[in-house]
Amino acid sequence: MDATDKGEIHIAGVNKVFGQGASAFHALTGIDLTIATGEFFTLLGPSGCGKTTLLRVIAGFEQPTSGSLRINGAEMAGLGPNRRPVNTVFQSYALFPHMTVAQNIGFGLKMLGKSRSEIEATTSDMLRLVRMEALAERRPSEISGGQQQRVALARALAPRPRVLLLDEPLSALDLKLRKEMQSELKRLQTETGITFVFVTHDQEEALTMSDRIAVMSAGRILQLGAPTDIYNAPVNRFVADFIGETNFLVLPVAQTGGAVARLTLPGGNCAEARLPEGMTPVTGTTVTAVIRPEQAAIVAPETGDLTARVESAVFFGTDTHLHLTLADGQPFVLRRQNRPDQQPPEPGAMLGLSLASGALRVLED
Amino acid sequence: MAEKSYSVRRIPGFGAVAVFTFAMLYLPIVILVLFSFNAGPSQSVWEGFSLHWYEAAFQNRQVRDVSIRSLWLAATAASIATVLATLAALGTTRGGRFPGQTIIYALINQPLMVPEIVTGIALLIFVAAIKVQTGYTGMGYLVMAHTAFCIPFAYLPIRARLETLDAALESAAADLYASPVQAFVHITLPLLVPGIVAGFMLGFVISLDTVVITEFVKSAGQDTLPTYMLGQLRRTVTPEMNAIATLFLALSLLIVTAFFLVTRTRGR
Structure with missing residues (x-):
C-alpha cells in the first residue's frame, strides 16, 4: 500500500465528458481527491459545477470517461451502483411509494440477502436512530417532508455503508427544519463514524457542517480545505465571491517583500496585505485585494486606515450592513454587530475604518 | 365573482346543447335496454315486462358459442398485447435515447391512425396467402390480428404510468444493492401495475368490440359476438339482440368500473 491508499475514497485524474465532438460537455476535469475515513466532506459549488456528477461517479450511476476511483482500496471501475459499498440519500428522497417506512428502510438489507430477524433488528435500530419508531407502518405519502428526509437517511444508513453520499438532501426543507436536520446529520455522522460526502450549493451549510470542503466550478476543484481555510484564505476571485460576502478593492502596490505587499489605500494610507504563494506583483501596478465585511471596525473619522461615507444601512437582526463609499469612490460593505445602545449612522455621515491585521489579502486574478 | 364571468356555463344555449348531446349519446342505449325486457317481439310497442328474450339468448347455443369465443379471443389477445406493450413501453422510456425513437413511437401507435378497413383488407390478403401456403385455418389469425390491434391501446396507459414514475426510484433500488432484475421485480413492476x-x-374492451377486422380475417365458423349479431340483424330484429347487447353493455360497465377502482386505489 502506498500513501495514496490511505483514506476511504481515492479519486485520481477523473474526467467525465458527456457527448462527443463539438457538442461535448466536460462535466469533470482532472479531479484528484482523497477523502479520509470518517470525514464529513462537502462538494460545494453553484448548479452546473459538476458536484452532482462527481457524486454520481462515486455512487456508480456514471462511469468516468477516464481516471480511477478506489473505495477502501478497491478499484470501482465497471462496477454498478449495486456492487459498491456506498449508499445515497437522493435529493428527491426517492422513497418507494408502495412500501411502508419500515420496508423502505429494510430494502437494502433484503437485497443483500440478510435474514429476516437481522433486517427487523436493524430496521428498528435505524427507526430509533432517526426517531421515527411511531411511523414505521406509514407510507411515504402519509408523512411530512422532514420525516421523509429522515426515512431516506435511515434507508441509506441501514446497510451500514462505508460511505454515505448525500445529494443536496436539505434543499427541499424550510429554513427551520433545515437547521434542525443539519445538526441531526452531524450527530448521525459522529455516532456512526461513516464517511459522509455531502453535495450542496449552500455555502453556509458547507461551512457549518464540514470537516473539509472542495469548492467546485466548471468541472474543476478550485480549492480544497477546512472551512476556516476556505473562508479566510480564498485562492481566487470565484471562491472569495462564492463563499460569504467580500469586498473587492483594486489597489496600487507600494512595496513588496516576501509573503506580503504594502498597498496604497484610498486616502493615502498604506496597509499590509498577504500575497498568494508564488505571486510577486511589481511596485506601481494594481492588484485586487479582498477583505470580509466583518473584518473592519468603525473608528473616529481621520484616525483609521480608511475614511468612508455612509450610503445606506440595512438591518439584518443580529447585525447591520453599512454600504459605504471610499475616498476614491470604490464601494465597501461593513458588517457591524447590533447592540441595543447603538444607532446606525445616518446616510452621508463620514466614518473612519480600521482594518483588522491580516484581514487584507491579495487575490490571483 | 370575477372567474365566473369566464365560465363556459354562461354562454347562451349551453344547457340546451348539453342536454341534446347527452340525449343523443344515451337515449338510444336506454331504449335498447328497455326493449330487451319487452314481452312481445316489437322494438317500438311496449307489451309488458318479461325476461323472455334473455332466456332465449341464453338457450341459443350459437349465442353461447360466439360469446365464449369472443371472451376467449379478447382475453388472449389482450394478454399478449399487454406483455408486448409493457416491453415496448420499458424500451421506449427506460432504454435511454436511441436513433429512430420518434419513428418507433409513431409505428407503435400507427394502428390508431390507419383506418380499420385498410388494416382489415391488408390482413385479409396477408392471411389468405398464409392459409394457402400452410393450410392452417385455426384461431391463430384472429389472435394475431386482435393482438396487433390491441397493442397501442395497451401501450398508451402503460407508457403514461412509466413516465410519471420517478427514475430516481430505480436508481435508489440499484444503490441499495438490487440487481437490475430485482429492481424491476420489487420496484418498477409493482408501481406499474395500475398502468x-x-x-x-382497454385492450380487452377493444378486442371485444372489433367488427371490421374480425369480419375480414375470420374463417368459416369463427364468428365472434359482434360479427354474429351483425349477421343476425340482416334478417329479423328481435329483442333477443337487445338482450345480448344489454349483457355486453353490463360487461363493459363492469370492466370500466373495475378499471376506475384499480387506478384510484393503486395509483396513489
Missing part, C-alpha cells in the same frame, strides 16, 4: 391493468382492460 398494466388499465392497458389490459
Whole structure:
C-alpha cells in the first residue's frame, strides 16, 4: 500500500465528458481527491459545477470517461451502483411509494440477502436512530417532508455503508427544519463514524457542517480545505465571491517583500496585505485585494486606515450592513454587530475604518 | 365573482346543447335496454315486462358459442398485447435515447391512425396467402390480428404510468444493492401495475368490440359476438339482440368500473 491508499475514497485524474465532438460537455476535469475515513466532506459549488456528477461517479450511476476511483482500496471501475459499498440519500428522497417506512428502510438489507430477524433488528435500530419508531407502518405519502428526509437517511444508513453520499438532501426543507436536520446529520455522522460526502450549493451549510470542503466550478476543484481555510484564505476571485460576502478593492502596490505587499489605500494610507504563494506583483501596478465585511471596525473619522461615507444601512437582526463609499469612490460593505445602545449612522455621515491585521489579502486574478 | 364571468356555463344555449348531446349519446342505449325486457317481439310497442328474450339468448347455443369465443379471443389477445406493450413501453422510456425513437413511437401507435378497413383488407390478403401456403385455418389469425390491434391501446396507459414514475426510484433500488432484475421485480413492476391493468382492460374492451377486422380475417365458423349479431340483424330484429347487447353493455360497465377502482386505489 502506498500513501495514496490511505483514506476511504481515492479519486485520481477523473474526467467525465458527456457527448462527443463539438457538442461535448466536460462535466469533470482532472479531479484528484482523497477523502479520509470518517470525514464529513462537502462538494460545494453553484448548479452546473459538476458536484452532482462527481457524486454520481462515486455512487456508480456514471462511469468516468477516464481516471480511477478506489473505495477502501478497491478499484470501482465497471462496477454498478449495486456492487459498491456506498449508499445515497437522493435529493428527491426517492422513497418507494408502495412500501411502508419500515420496508423502505429494510430494502437494502433484503437485497443483500440478510435474514429476516437481522433486517427487523436493524430496521428498528435505524427507526430509533432517526426517531421515527411511531411511523414505521406509514407510507411515504402519509408523512411530512422532514420525516421523509429522515426515512431516506435511515434507508441509506441501514446497510451500514462505508460511505454515505448525500445529494443536496436539505434543499427541499424550510429554513427551520433545515437547521434542525443539519445538526441531526452531524450527530448521525459522529455516532456512526461513516464517511459522509455531502453535495450542496449552500455555502453556509458547507461551512457549518464540514470537516473539509472542495469548492467546485466548471468541472474543476478550485480549492480544497477546512472551512476556516476556505473562508479566510480564498485562492481566487470565484471562491472569495462564492463563499460569504467580500469586498473587492483594486489597489496600487507600494512595496513588496516576501509573503506580503504594502498597498496604497484610498486616502493615502498604506496597509499590509498577504500575497498568494508564488505571486510577486511589481511596485506601481494594481492588484485586487479582498477583505470580509466583518473584518473592519468603525473608528473616529481621520484616525483609521480608511475614511468612508455612509450610503445606506440595512438591518439584518443580529447585525447591520453599512454600504459605504471610499475616498476614491470604490464601494465597501461593513458588517457591524447590533447592540441595543447603538444607532446606525445616518446616510452621508463620514466614518473612519480600521482594518483588522491580516484581514487584507491579495487575490490571483 | 370575477372567474365566473369566464365560465363556459354562461354562454347562451349551453344547457340546451348539453342536454341534446347527452340525449343523443344515451337515449338510444336506454331504449335498447328497455326493449330487451319487452314481452312481445316489437322494438317500438311496449307489451309488458318479461325476461323472455334473455332466456332465449341464453338457450341459443350459437349465442353461447360466439360469446365464449369472443371472451376467449379478447382475453388472449389482450394478454399478449399487454406483455408486448409493457416491453415496448420499458424500451421506449427506460432504454435511454436511441436513433429512430420518434419513428418507433409513431409505428407503435400507427394502428390508431390507419383506418380499420385498410388494416382489415391488408390482413385479409396477408392471411389468405398464409392459409394457402400452410393450410392452417385455426384461431391463430384472429389472435394475431386482435393482438396487433390491441397493442397501442395497451401501450398508451402503460407508457403514461412509466413516465410519471420517478427514475430516481430505480436508481435508489440499484444503490441499495438490487440487481437490475430485482429492481424491476420489487420496484418498477409493482408501481406499474395500475398502468398494466388499465392497458389490459382497454385492450380487452377493444378486442371485444372489433367488427371490421374480425369480419375480414375470420374463417368459416369463427364468428365472434359482434360479427354474429351483425349477421343476425340482416334478417329479423328481435329483442333477443337487445338482450345480448344489454349483457355486453353490463360487461363493459363492469370492466370500466373495475378499471376506475384499480387506478384510484393503486395509483396513489
